[in-house]
Amino acid sequence: MGALKRLIGPTWRFRAHHLGRLRWLTKYRLMRTYGAEAGWRQRLAFVLLDPEIESFSYELDDEVQAISALAAAVGRPAEELLAYAAEVREDPELGRRLWRHLRWRFDLKRRPQLGHRLAWYVLVRAFKPKLVVETGIYLGFGSLALLRALDRNAEEGDPGELMSFDIVPAAGAVVREALRHRWRRYIGTTKDTLPAALEGRQVDMLFQDTPHTEENQRFEFGLALSHSGERLLLMDCSGGYAPTLRSLCAERGGAYREVAMRSRGHIHPGAPLTFAMFDNRPRAPSGDVG
Numbered sequence: 670m671g672a673l674k675r676l677i678g679p680t681w682r683f684r685a686h687h688l689g690r691l692r693w694l695t696k697y698r699l700m701r702t703y704g705a706e707a708g709w710r711q712r713l714a715f716v717l718l719d720p721e722i723e724s725f726s727y728e729l730d731d732e733v734q735a736i737s738a739l740a741a742a743v744g745r746p747a748e749e750l751l752a753y754a755a756e757v758r759e760d761p762e763l764g765r766r767l768w769r770h771l772r773w774r775f776d777l778k779r780r781p782q783l784g785h786r787l788a789w790y791v792l793v794r795a796f797k798p799k800l801v802v803e804t805g806i807y808l809g810f811g812s813l814a815l816l817r818a819l820d821r822n823a824e825e826g827d828p829g830e831l832m833s834f835d836i837v838p839a840a841g842a843v844v845r846e847a848l849r850h851r852w853r854r855y856i857g858t859t860k861d862t863l864p865a866a867l868e869g870r871q872v873d874m875l876f877q878d879t880p881h882t883e884e885n886q887r888f889e890f891g892l893a894l895s896h897s898g899e900r901l902l903l904m905d906c907s908g909g910y911a912p913t914l915r916s917l918c919a920e921r922g923g924a925y926r927e928v929a930m931r932s933r934g935h936i937h938p939g940a941p942l943t944f945a946m947f948d949n950r951p952r953a954p955s956g957d958v959g
Contacts, residue, residue, distance in 0.1 A: 689720040689776060696722060705938040715936045719778070724807050726781035727935040735930055739788055739942065742926040745795055753794040753818075754787055762817055762848060770845055777808070777843070785930040786814040788942050789876065792902065793818035797827040798873030799898070804834045804859050804889050805878030805906070809841035812852065815876070816844065819851050832866055834859050834879070859889055871898035878906035886913035894921060894947065901947040908940030923947045 689696075696716045707715070729735050736754045740747040757763050763783065771777045783790065793801060793815055801815055812833050819829045833841065834855045841854060855862040859879055875893040879885060890903050890913065905914040909927055918925040923945040932939040 689722045690718060692722060693717065700936045703937050705932065705936050707934055707936050711934045712936060720776050721778065724810070725784065725932075725935065725937045726778060726810060727784045727932040727937065727939065728782045729784065729787065730931040730933040730939070732787070735788070735928065736791060738928045739791065742928050743792070743795065743946070750791050750795060753791045756794070756821065757783065757787060757790060757814075757817075760817055762845075763813070766845075767813070767843070771843065781810060783810065783814055784932065785940065785942055786811050788928070788930060789904070790814040790818045793829075793874065794821060796873065796900070796902065797822050797829065798902075799829045800870055800872055800874075801829060801831045802834075802863075802867070802872055802875040802893065803831060803878070804863070804875070806833045806835040806837075806840035806854070807878075809843040811876065811878070812841050813844050813848065816848055816851055820848075823851070829873075834862055834866075859885075863889065863892055867892060867896045870896055872896045872901060873898050874902045874904070876904040876906060881905070881907035881911040881913075883911070883913050886911055887917075890914065890917055897947060897949055899948070899950045901949065902944055903947070904942075904944040907943070909943040914943065914945050918945045921947065 693716055696719065699722065700712055700715060732754060733751065736750050737747040740750040768780050771781070772779060789811060801819070803812060803815060806812055812831065815831050819831060822829055828851075830851045830853065832853045832855065834857070835841070836856065836858055838856050844852065853866070855866055872893045875889065877886060877889050879889065886905070893901060893903060894917075903914060903917075903923070905911060915925050917923060924947075925945050926943070928942040930939045930942050
């Protein structure tokens, strides 16, 4: 299977996902693999009708608990982060306008949910980054969540921008043109495009979702660390499957965090939110002990 994927290339693999609704055997195997506690109706609907075979969208099982745990992990008041999460339910660009944009798409859900990407939105709202980097766009639901958070920040006087990288030209199709004014999209491998894009820039957040190999993660995380501002948040979108970020924290003095993001009524159980925080602010000198 791996040899076949390499043979057809990333663009054709991306196009093959458009037939997800018809890939019943693939979805049945996924359902058996994940073994989530979804009811039989959810299981049957997934196999027969769901267009998603990866990068799943779902509701969080307990949003209040998940966001409160995130607040504790980053040292912010739970009430603040819960207020940011509540914005998503009232945002037309993440609701009715998005649903209208997708209504004729055979390859996408009519009303997708953000799932763990809700936490991405909340983190951007909380930390007001000037530059967010996203490696791996796919359909663009993560990009959309990040862009809407940046728009909200700008309305409050804290503008920022998003740089996203993917090897597939069609990546990010769910983001309407009207929402792309804070978005710089780069097509090509990160090894070819990321160093030049970050030249002279300071990175505040990086969401890593290209291949989660040791070599690739060290390259992308390492570049972000070399261009770090006073504070840097690195998100490992493998859900902790890859050990690279833990190792970097041990080597570079970062604080590694893991927060559960469980799904509700979905065959995918959800994945932990795994990230690291690096504080590069100068430390005040400690007084001498007499």
